[in-house]
Amino acid sequence: MAETRQWRLASRPVGEPTSENFELVTVDRPEPDNGEVLVKTLYQSVDPYMRGRMRDAESYAEPWDVGDPMRASVVGEVLESNAGQFSAGDIVTGDLLWAEHAVADANELQPVNPDHGPISTALGVLGMPGVTAYWGLNDVGDPKPGDTVVVSAAAGAVGSVVGQLARLSGARVVGTAGSEAKIEWLTEELGFDAAINYKETDDLSAAVDEACPDGVDVYFDNVGGPITDAVWPRLNLDARVAVCGQIALYNETEVPTGPRKLAKLIETRATVEGLLVSDYQPRWGEALERLSQFVQNGDVQYRENVVEGFENAPDAFLGLFEGENIGKQLVKVAEYDG
Amino acid sequence: MAETRQWRLASRPVGEPTSENFELVTVDRPEPDNGEVLVKTLYQSVDPYMRGRMRDAESYAEPWDVGDPMRASVVGEVLESNAGQFSAGDIVTGDLLWAEHAVADANELQPVNPDHGPISTALGVLGMPGVTAYWGLNDVGDPKPGDTVVVSAAAGAVGSVVGQLARLSGARVVGTAGSEAKIEWLTEELGFDAAINYKETDDLSAAVDEACPDGVDVYFDNVGGPITDAVWPRLNLDARVAVCGQIALYNETEVPTGPRKLAKLIETRATVEGLLVSDYQPRWGEALERLSQFVQNGDVQYRENVVEGFENAPDAFLGLFEGENIGKQLVKVAEYDG
CATH class of the missing domain: 3.40.50.720 (NAD(P)-binding Rossmann-like Domain)
Known part of the structure; x- marks a missing residue:
C-alpha cells in the first residue's frame, strides 16, 4: 500500500517552539470516500497563527491535539477524485494537513487556475x-x-x-x-x-x-x-x-x-x-479579484521565501519567529509539472 | 475692594498628588466686562480628569500652568451681570475656576432651573x-x-x-x-x-x-x-x-x-x-432630556458626596484616588438660599 508522511504535534511548546515539538511519521496514504479527493501537496504554508494552535488554550480556533497531524493551507494536485467537482490533475487549494498527501471533502477545496499565475500565490498574495x-x-x-x-x-x-x-x-x-x-x-x-x-x-x-x-x-x-x-x-x-x-x-x-x-x-x-x-469569507472573492488585478498590473508586488523539502517544514515555521522570511514563507513539498 | 479666594496649582505632582501641590490665595474679586457676569460659586466639582491637567504633558486638554488658578465646573449664582442673557440672582453652570467668585463670558454659561431639581445635579447626573x-x-x-x-x-x-x-x-x-x-x-x-x-x-x-x-x-x-x-x-x-x-x-x-x-x-x-x-457637545441636550426624565421617574438614582467648605476642595479631589466618594464628589462652597 502506498505511504505518505505527516508532521504531527509531538508536544506543546513552552515559550519558543523547537524542532522537538514536531514528529515526522510515515503512514498509509489515505483513500478518498465519496465526495472526497486525494490531494498531493505541492506547496505547504506555514503561518504565525499556527503558534496559537499548538497551545492548549481557547482561542478563535481549536488547539491541535498532541499526536495529531497539524493543519495547514496547501496547494496541491488532485491524484484521485470521488467527487464531481474535480478530476485527477486539477490544482486545488484548501485547509489540509502538514502532509505529503491528504484527503479532503471536495466542497472544502477551491480550484486554482495555473494560467492566472504561479500556483504558490494561492497561499500568499492571492490567498x-x-x-x-x-x-x-x-x-x-x-x-x-x-x-x-x-x-x-x-x-x-x-x-x-x-x-x-x-x-x-x-x-x-x-x-x-x-x-x-x-x-x-x-x-x-x-x-x-x-x-x-x-x-x-x-x-x-x-x-x-x-x-x-x-x-x-x-x-x-x-x-x-x-x-x-x-x-x-x-x-x-x-x-x-x-x-x-x-x-x-x-x-x-x-x-x-x-x-x-x-x-x-x-x-x-x-x-x-x-x-x-x-469573518470576510463572504467577501473573499471580491478581495481576490482586486488583488489579482493589482498583481497583474504591477501595483502589488510579492515575494516568496521557499524552503525546499517536506522534511524542512518545521524549520520553515520556526524561521517565522526569527524574521527570516521576506514575503510569504512556503514549503515546497513536490515539483509541479504543469 | 471685595476679595475672593482661589486654589492655584503650586507644583506638579509626581505620582499621587498631595495637598502640597495646591495653594490657597486671596485676590481682589474680579469685575465683569461687557458681555461677562460675576458668579459666586455655590458648588464646585472635582473630577478624575483634573489629574491630567496637573501634568505637563500633551493630552486632550492643555495642562494647567503652575501658579495659575485651576479650572473646574461650578454651579453658582450671578452676582453682577453685564450681559443680556443673565440677571443677578440667576443660577448658572459652566467651566470656571477653583474659586469662590469668578467672571465668565455669558456665552459660556448655561442656565440652571432650580425648579427642575437640586442645583448641584448640574455637576453630576444632569451634567x-x-x-x-x-x-x-x-x-x-x-x-x-x-x-x-x-x-x-x-x-x-x-x-x-x-x-x-x-x-x-x-x-x-x-x-x-x-x-x-x-x-x-x-x-x-x-x-x-x-x-x-x-x-x-x-x-x-x-x-x-x-x-x-x-x-x-x-x-x-x-x-x-x-x-x-x-x-x-x-x-x-x-x-x-x-x-x-x-x-x-x-x-x-x-x-x-x-x-x-x-x-x-x-x-x-x-x-x-x-x-x-x-465630542458629544452637539448632542448634550438630547442626553440631558432623557436623563432628566429618568431621574424624575426614579429609573435613574444618584448620590452626591458633598465636602463642605472651599478650603477643603483639594481634600475632596484627593479623596477621588482613595475611592472615598459614593456618587458625585462635590465641594459646597456657599449656601444656596433659593
Whole structure:
C-alpha cells in the first residue's frame, strides 16, 4: 500500500517552539470516500497563527491535539477524485494537513487556475494573507489620502500587501522590519515612504517620530510588543489600530499585565479592533479579484521565501519567529509539472 | 475692594498628588466686562480628569500652568451681570475656576432651573458625568438586551449612571467598586445584578468569572489596570470596550509597556474605543432630556458626596484616588438660599 508522511504535534511548546515539538511519521496514504479527493501537496504554508494552535488554550480556533497531524493551507494536485467537482490533475487549494498527501471533502477545496499565475500565490498574495491584508486594511484600517499608515512586519506576507494597498489609497506608508534587505525591498521596490529596521534602531520611539512627522492615522499591527509601544504615543485623533497579529508576543510564557496606556485612546478617541480573515469569507472573492488585478498590473508586488523539502517544514515555521522570511514563507513539498 | 479666594496649582505632582501641590490665595474679586457676569460659586466639582491637567504633558486638554488658578465646573449664582442673557440672582453652570467668585463670558454659561431639581445635579447626573455615561454607553458601548455589561468605578458619578442605563437597556449589569457600602448601594438600590468589591477579593479573575457566567459583551472602563486585566480574558465575540477613564493608572509615574494581550482582540474581534464627552457637545441636550426624565421617574438614582467648605476642595479631589466618594464628589462652597 502506498505511504505518505505527516508532521504531527509531538508536544506543546513552552515559550519558543523547537524542532522537538514536531514528529515526522510515515503512514498509509489515505483513500478518498465519496465526495472526497486525494490531494498531493505541492506547496505547504506555514503561518504565525499556527503558534496559537499548538497551545492548549481557547482561542478563535481549536488547539491541535498532541499526536495529531497539524493543519495547514496547501496547494496541491488532485491524484484521485470521488467527487464531481474535480478530476485527477486539477490544482486545488484548501485547509489540509502538514502532509505529503491528504484527503479532503471536495466542497472544502477551491480550484486554482495555473494560467492566472504561479500556483504558490494561492497561499500568499492571492490567498489568505492577501485577503487578510485587503479587508484588514480597507475595512478596519480604512486609510484616506494623506493619512500616515504604519504597518509592522511590513516585509511579511500580510504586511507587504497592506503597505502597497495603503500606498494605492494615497496614504504615506511606513513599515517596520528586521533586516536591511527587507528595508531596501520596502523602500526601493514596494514604494514605502519610510521603513524602520527595528533590530538596528537604538531608539524606536525616535525612529517612529522621524518617520511619521504628522503622527499615525492607521496602525496595522502584526507584531505587538515594543513596536506597538513605540507607535502608540504617536496615534492621531480618531486613529484606527487594526490588530492582525502579535507574533512578538506569541512565545511569551508570562505576560503579567494586559492593556496599559489606554488613556491614549481617551485623548485621541482612537479605535483598536481585532481582525480575523475568516469573518470576510463572504467577501473573499471580491478581495481576490482586486488583488489579482493589482498583481497583474504591477501595483502589488510579492515575494516568496521557499524552503525546499517536506522534511524542512518545521524549520520553515520556526524561521517565522526569527524574521527570516521576506514575503510569504512556503514549503515546497513536490515539483509541479504543469 | 471685595476679595475672593482661589486654589492655584503650586507644583506638579509626581505620582499621587498631595495637598502640597495646591495653594490657597486671596485676590481682589474680579469685575465683569461687557458681555461677562460675576458668579459666586455655590458648588464646585472635582473630577478624575483634573489629574491630567496637573501634568505637563500633551493630552486632550492643555495642562494647567503652575501658579495659575485651576479650572473646574461650578454651579453658582450671578452676582453682577453685564450681559443680556443673565440677571443677578440667576443660577448658572459652566467651566470656571477653583474659586469662590469668578467672571465668565455669558456665552459660556448655561442656565440652571432650580425648579427642575437640586442645583448641584448640574455637576453630576444632569451634567458632564451624566452626559458622559449616556453617550459613552449608548454610542460606544451600545448594549443590547441580554448582553452582560461590566462597569468599573460603578459607584462613581459616571459609573452609577452607566449601570442604571445599561439595566434599562435590558442588559445584565455587573459593577466593580471598593467598599461594602458601595456594593450594597449598587445591588440593593440601583438594580445591578452583581457587584464586586475589588478591595476585598483575593481573586479578581474568579470574581469576574462568577459574576459574568456568559462572558462580557460591553466593558465600560473608568479605572484601567488590574480590573481591566481581569475583565479582558472574558470579553465575548464582538465585545465593545469603552475607555472612559483610567484613574487606577493616573498616578503611575513609570508604566514600562503599553497595550499587551491584544491577541484577545483577534480572537474576539472586539473593539476598544476611547471616549471624550466634549465630542458629544452637539448632542448634550438630547442626553440631558432623557436623563432628566429618568431621574424624575426614579429609573435613574444618584448620590452626591458633598465636602463642605472651599478650603477643603483639594481634600475632596484627593479623596477621588482613595475611592472615598459614593456618587458625585462635590465641594459646597456657599449656601444656596433659593
